[in-house]
Amino acid sequence: MSKIDLFKNMQTVKKQFVVTQDVYVAFQRCSGDMNPLHTNESFAKAKGFPECVMYGNIINAFVSTLIGMCLPTPDVIIHSQEIQYKNPVFMNDVLTAEMKTNDVFESVNAVELKFWFRNAIGKIVSKGKVQIGILA
Numbered sequence: 001m002s003k004i005d006l007f008k009n010m011q012t013v014k015k016q017f018v019v020t021q022d023v024y025v026a027f028q029r030c031s032g033d034m035n036p037l038h039t040n041e042s043f044a045k046a047k048g049f050p051e052c053v054m055y056g057n058i059i060n061a062f063v064s065t066l067i068g069m070c071l072p073t074p075d076v077i078i079h080s081q082e083i084q085y086k087n088p089v090f091m092n093d094v095l096t097a098e099m100k101t102n103d104v105f106e107s108v109n110a111v112e113l114k115f116w117f118r119n120a121i122g123k124i125v126s127k128g129k130v131q132i133g134i135l136a
Contacts, residue, residue: 003134004104006072007111012100013070017062017117019054019093027058054089059117059126066099066115067132075135079110083128087119094120102129109134 028034036043037053044052060083067078089095099115111134116127 003073003075004106004109004111007101007113007134008104010072010101012098013066014099015066015070015097017065017095017097019058019089019091019095021091023058023061024054024091027055027061031055031057049088049090051090054091054093056083056085056089056126059083059085059089059095062095062097062117063115063128063130066097067113067130070099071132073134076111076132077135079131079133081128081130083126085126087123087125089119089125093125095125 028038033055037047037049038044038055039052041052060081063081063083064078067076068074095117097115097117099113101111102114103112105111110131112129112131114127114129117125119125
């Protein structure tokens with residue numbers, strides 16, 4: 001079976017993530033983003049949120065985990081990614097991610113995957129798609 005065939009038959013990948021203090025601080029250090037929506041509870045509350053909103057791009061890091069660690073082969077590289085943020089994520093939220101094959105492009109050895117993240121009450125907080133290339 002070829003590597004591209006692995007994606008034709010791939011079951012939905014499912015993984016749980018938690019937005020912990022460690023994840024939050026690591027992302028903040030990496031990005032340098034100190035926007036008050038993410039760092040100042042009073043500011044976030046004044047904008048209508050119950051607490052600081054977590055960085056949306058933390059979910060991008062979780063997508064990277066799905067691509068790099070959960071697919072049927074590690075022989076992949078991300079070509080492009082599209083993501084939509086549907087609902088806010090807060091500290092200690094438990095997110096369930098799901099990813100499945102959306103399309104296979106055999107002529108260029110690429111695969112398009114769809115993904116979505118739900119919070120503990122089942123609300124979609126983020127969704128999108130990512131195109132990966134299959135490495136020789």
